[in-house]
Amino acid sequence: GEDVEQSLFLSVREGDSSVINCTYTDSSSTYLYWYKQEPGAGLQLLTYIFSNMDMKQDQRLTVLLNKKDKHLSLRIADTQTGDSAIYFCAVYDNNDMRFGAGTRLTVKP
Amino acid sequence: EAGVVQSPRYKIIEKKQPVAFWCNPISGHNTLYWYLQNLGQGPELLIRYENEEAVDDSQLPKDRFSAERLKGVDSTLKIQPAELGDSAVYLCASSLDHTSYEQYFGPGTRLTVT
Secondary structure (H helix, E strand, C coil), X not given: CCCEEECCEEEEEXXXXXXXXEEECCCCCCEEEEEEECCCCCXXXXXXXXXXXXXXXXXXXXXXXXXXXXXXXXXXCCCCHHHCEEEEEEEEECCEEEECCCEEEEEEC | CCCCEEECCEEEECCCCCEEEEEECCCCCCEEEEEEECCCCCCEEEEEEECCEEEECCCCCCCCXXXXXXXXXXXXXXXXXXXXXXXXXXXXXXXXXXXXXXCEECCCEEEEEC
16 A cells, blocks of 8 residues: 655744655555644645646645655745644545655744 | 534543544535544545445444445444544545545544543
């Protein structure tokens, strides 16, 4: 099955950029996602990218996809304290969605 | 537009007791998912419904877990009897249909088995 790997923790200063990384194993993944989970809440879909794209920008969020290296990243510009949460990478292929273990982002004032 | 609704939000039970979770998907969404999220992990699919049909239940432990979606709208997930290892968050998600790549999640039910 698909393996999705993420680093567990990231700490940044308010106003800096955050980069959260993800690697996956299945090259047939068609859609790749970033979800945000705040304490006690479900997963909020932040953004996604099709596998035939290499970049997608949405306001402060930039997703980069390197298909050759099976590497996905999420860059958050001007990180705010409200961005503190757990960020999940997920990959989708043929009705099967696989999630990483999540990266806990801590934003220090 | 209302999101995915789940209840209860929290449940504490003793082991060997039964428990049930309820989910109401976004209106018009035909596909419904139940996920299990263990502490420090990402969600893992338990079962997927297309309307009232369970089309993928390969990861559902059928000896103690059951689910239903009788009218193709809301759904119930049951555990009987519960074990200590079942303590986790149970997430429900929905999508427009099986071809839709956008899944929307509810807030989850946090189950604690003592």
